[in-house]
Amino acid sequence: MTIKGKIWKFGDDINTDLIFPRTAFRISPEEQPRYVFSDNRPGWSASVAPGDVLVAGRNFGTGSSRPGALLLKRLGLGGMLSDSMNGLFFRNCIGYGFPAMQCAGVSALFEEGDVAEFDLISGAIRNLTSGATAFGNPISRGMAETLEAGGIFELLTQKGYLET
Amino acid sequence: MGMTMSEKIIAAHAGVNRVKPGDIVTCDVDWIGIHDMFFTVGGQGDFSKIKKLHDPDKTVVLLDHGVPSPTPADAEGACGARAFVKKHGVKNFFDVGNHGVIHQKLAEEGFAAPGRMIACGDSHTCAAGAFNCAAGGFGPADMIYVLCVGQNWYQVAPTVKYELYGALPDLVTAKDLFLHIAGVFGEATNRNVEFGGPGLSSLSVPSRQSVATMCAEINAEFAIFPHDDVLEAYLRARARGAYEPVAADADAAYEEVRRIDLSELAPYVSGPHSIPNNCAPVRASAGLPIQQAILGSCSNGRIEDLALAARLIKGKKVANGVRFLVTPASQAIYLEALRKGYLETLAEAGAVITNATCGACYGGHLGLIGAGERCVSTTTRNFKGRMGSADAEILLAGPATVVASAVCGRISDPRDCFERGAAQ
Structure with a gap:
């Protein structure tokens, strides 16, 4: 499960309300992604290209259960790396099929615009621009199964729990 | 080596004798709670597609975020919640007029009780840790999973323990205790937080709820208080069904034990x-x-x-x-x-x-x-x-x-x- 893409860099303590602001409540799922980071980096959501990768510092996704991971995925991002991640946010990444990995110190290995390659099963991370490498926390077999299905809704549909 | 309260509750619900930090296990969940935001447009989970709940009698549905409805979308979401409880025969439904913030309702209606594992679709679910529960918040995807299957995976986190001494001075409250902890010790990302010590008996149950709720803000996985006489007195009039208090083993392994003298705290x-x-x-x-x-x-x-x-x-x-x-x-x-x-x-x-x-x-x-x-x-x-x-x-x-x-x-x-x- 290898992800490769151009890096967008964010700092520490990026919370769910910045990822998924209140202005994105109560509107259609198609409209929501453009509000991502509208309070801390206005205009950014329009410059994301499909497959780009987000690299962040500590405590990414601190806060609410609102599924910011889904908005990042719908925005076209291919995955993300961070020094650490709120546990509930990490679950939302897996649950919505958005590849994410935690690796202490990873944010120091990347500058914005670098190209990252990482593998969620082995944990291997490489900065293809600088050559720097690191190892993150690999995901479990169960998490990989959910990611491969595309997320929990897709998994439950395959298993017959949801009406199609 | 013994186990912390978090580890004991996880192990009991995974059907294993012991767990340690890093383990990933599948746990049966005792109570499952969802609120109105799961049914409003943009709520990211089409809960109307669920064919059959794993157990409607373990499911709690209530309206708390948009009560009374501030927008037509909220009103339609509330209708979706009502249709959901009707379709699945959910008896534990709290509509407008018998409502409250879900964490308070789980407490005052007696769902939160010692030794239980609670999954609820809101990040402040760790509030129920005041009742000696392992309670954790999930997003809509994990909630739909646990509603359908009755279980979910948990990764056991290391535990930080706060030992409390003394009693809070006049005009200093439990919220100040939390803000002190957050200010001095910072985040507890990918950690459980547990409380103990002789100062605990001076904290009312609502004060413990205040602290446990706020532990979401330091990214704690679970925030658990022990069972004691103060808690037992609260539970006597409320708890639904039997419960089994869980105490940490004397030789439980903590990542760190931090001591706080409540009498020294300020607002x-x-x-x-x-x-x-x-x-x-x-x-x-x-x-x-x-x-x-x-x-x-x-x-x-x-x-x-x-x-x-x-x-x-x-x-x-x-x-x-x-x-x-x-x-x-x-x-x-x-x-x-x-x-x-x-x-x-x-x-x-x-x-x-x-x-x-x-x-x-x-x-x-x-x-x-x-x-x-x-x-x-x-x-x-x-x-x-x-x-x-x-x-x-x-x-x-x-x-x-x-x-x-x-x-x-x-x-x-x-x-x-x-x-x-x-x-x-």
Whole structure:
């Protein structure tokens, strides 16, 4: 499960309300992604290209259960790396099929615009621009199964729990 | 090596003898709770597609975020929740009029009880840890999984223990204890937090709920208090079904044990936009002007908070230029505060009393703030833009500090504002 893409860099303590602001409540799922980071980096959501990768510092996704991971995925991002991640946010990444990995110190290995390659099963991370490498926390077999299905809704549909 | 409370509850629900940090196990969940936001447009989970609930009798549905509905989308979401409980025969449904913030309802209706594992679709679910529960918040995807399957995976986290000594001084509250912990020790990302020590007996159950709720803000996985006589007295009138208290083993392994003398604490207030390592004694930021003050939420909308506020504000007035909003955490608390005269005292002083709802805490309705404004609040989060404009500031504090600030029109230490003993 290898992800490769151009890096967008964010700092520490990026919370769910910045990822998924209140202005994105109560509107259609198609409209929501453009509000991502509208309070801390206005205009950014329009410059994301499909497959780009987000690299962040500590405590990414601190806060609410609102599924910011889904908005990042719908925005076209291919995955993300961070020094650490709120546990509930990490679950939302897996649950919505958005590849994410935690690796202490990873944010120091990347500058914005670098190209990252990482593998969620082995944990291997490489900065293809600088050559720097690191190892993150690999995901479990169960998490990989959910990611491969595309997320929990897709998994439950395959298993017959949801009406199609 | 023994186990912590978190490890014991996880192991019991995974059907194994022991677990250790790093293990990933599948646990049966005792109670599953969801609220109205799961049914509103953009809520990210089409719960109407569920063919069959794993167990409708273990499912709790209630309306708390948009109550009463601030927009047509919320009204339609509430209709979706009602259709869901009808389709699946969910008996534990709390509609408008018998509502409250889900964490308070799980407590006062007796779902939260020792030894249980609770999954609820809200990040402050760790609130139920006050009841010796392993309770964790899930997003909509994990919630639909647990509703269908009755189980979910958990990764066992290392545990940090806080040992409490002494008792809180006058006008210093449990919220100040939390803000002290967050300010001094910072985040607990990918950690459990557990409490113990002789000082625990001086903390009421609502005070423990206030602390456990707020542990979401330091990213704790679970925040668990032990079972004791204080908790048992609360549970006797409420708990649904039998329960099995869980105590940490004497030789449990903690990542760190931190000692706090409650008697040395002062009122605390957070800075804006984040909480970990961003809290300080109130006297450090005293004098900052405010335009709004809020008393309420799943952290501080309980009867002891309203009682304290009423005693402090009796005979005084909310400062000119300040809106003071009071939001009880449940309809039952609202009614009790009404009967005891607290709401009358607060309204007489110029406070606006709202119904029980998540309301302004999540920026939904009933008290949003504009650009350039500052709000001091007992609510749970101070993220940029959360309560309205991204150019506003939210500072978090305990109920005594919020009342003092509402009366003075600026951030104020309650010990400088009210005569000592006023809280007695």
